[in-house]
Amino acid sequence: MNDKQAIRERVWRQMERRGVGRFPGAQGRIPNFVSAERAADALAQVKEWKEASVVKANPDAPQLPVRARALKDSKLVYMAVPRLRDPKPFILLDPRKLAGRWRSAASIKGAAQLGRFISVGRMRHVDLVVCGSVAVNSNGARIGKCGGFSDIEFALLTEGGVIDGSTVVATTVHPVQVLDEELPETAHDFRVDLIVTPDGVIRARRTKRPNGIIWAELDEEKKSQIPVLAHRGA
Secondary structure, three states: OHHHHHHHHHHHHHHHHHOOEOOOOOOOOOOOEOOHHHHHHHHOOOHHHHHOOEEEEOOOHHHHHHHHHHHHOOOEEEEEOHHHOOOOOEEEEOHHHOOOOHHHHHOHHHHHHHOEEEOHHHOOOOOEEEEOOOEEEOOOOEEOOOOOHHHHHHHHHHHOOOOOOOOEEEEEOOHHHEEOOOOOOOOOOOOOOEEEEOOEEEEOOOOOOOOOOOHHHOOHHHHHHOHHHHHHHO
């Protein structure tokens, strides 16, 4: 964890020094970045995007253009509830029911108002997962913001059969976030297949995916904070 945190701090500082972070700043979060819209456009050009009909996305600000683009492209979108704090921890956004309100529906507030909260058991198979990252390397290893929620989302959906070996995983980041070094990984971490920046796409070779929740790595506080885990662990 300390090694991961040192990398996070280094990336956040570099983004701030180079002026490539957007409001409200890079520190302590999946950092919003300059030209996130161009990264979304680059992702929309790959065949995996064009072939996907169902997309699952994280709720963070830098991936808002991706969520909006998916809706505009008539894709069904599942967005994770922030911090998985609802017993139904995902929100279904159906573009057929949004009357063109792609960007407002893709926001956290808009999704809660215009979408439908849904449990894992009611979700369709996901063709493409889009996750946020603080850092990533060309092998597809990634580091998040330390909350562990992306890993838990991925594990829940894998156990539920919503994600499987055919599901492609992508992340959109600024080039500053792509590091030419090994990144520390734990058993619950997953790797990405596509690293998309405003400048283009890096294809990684998938080598690592967890099979489900690793209960031994979850403390009681984390389990109590996430209703779907608290219920299962009871």
